[in-house]
Amino acid sequence: MLAEQILFLLAAAVALAGAFGVVAARNPFYSVLALVVHLIALAVLFLLLRAEFIAAAQVVVYAGAVMVMYLFVVAYVGGDEEKLGDQRSPLVATFGPLFALALFVELAIAVAGSGLAALDSEGSGAPGFGSPGAVGELLLERFLLPFEAVSLLLLAAAVGAVVLARRRRGLEDLEAELASEPALVEPLSPTAALPVRAGVRGGW
């Protein structure tokens, strides 16, 4: 019991630190790495909630595959370094965190007022609850239709990503057209590589 509480507090602290790291890191690359830490800490919490299969999927699929794809795109696109709230309009920079705080207070009040505190996570669970076998049985019996629908959605997303990111003639024509337009604004700093063109402000 005590070990569970210590493990919860540790994992919660790491998950929170990872979440703040994602938001606060200036370099998107470090944001992705902070998210990997966050996801692994969350997997520990999932294990505490007796969701063994979800925790394994979280580490293998999420922290593994999806985050590697993220790292590839960040390395390819190479987002500029950016300070927190840098050049954001002052309205957003002040009210964004305030909004987040209000959201948390509201959710915390909802949790505190719901009487859930009386229930604990020791609740009844069938033997094998959360094991791959139990989840697989649920997926293929009680939730067969949602399972198939989700697989179709995944296929659609994969096709959509290929269509979005492929090279095509139309894009290159547009690219040439954009490049031939006169620059409206010179780059703000020498590190900002590209001038702002009319097509950017007007058409896009």
Add this chain to the structure above:
Amino acid sequence: MSIAWYLTLAALLFAVGAGGVLVRRNPLVVLLCLELMLNAGNLALLGFARMWGDGAGQVFALVVMVIAACEVVVGLGIVVAMHRLRLPIDVDELRGLRG
């Protein structure tokens, strides 16, 4: 260990993610903050599943993970297409849909 602890942590992580979506300008980081919010939702779902001793919440969490993967794939595809078009990778600069 009360389930309220897990729910409060989920609420906190969700709020951090929401704040990040509002504050950051790089669409890649905005997508990462969306991931934070989805994972906070997952944590709450698994907490409820544990509370009821019912596996339905775990299946729901799996579905949320799939949806998150779809969202990432499409979002990254759009970012790569923007990069190809030499558009600025910045949500403040892309105001063509604002009307």
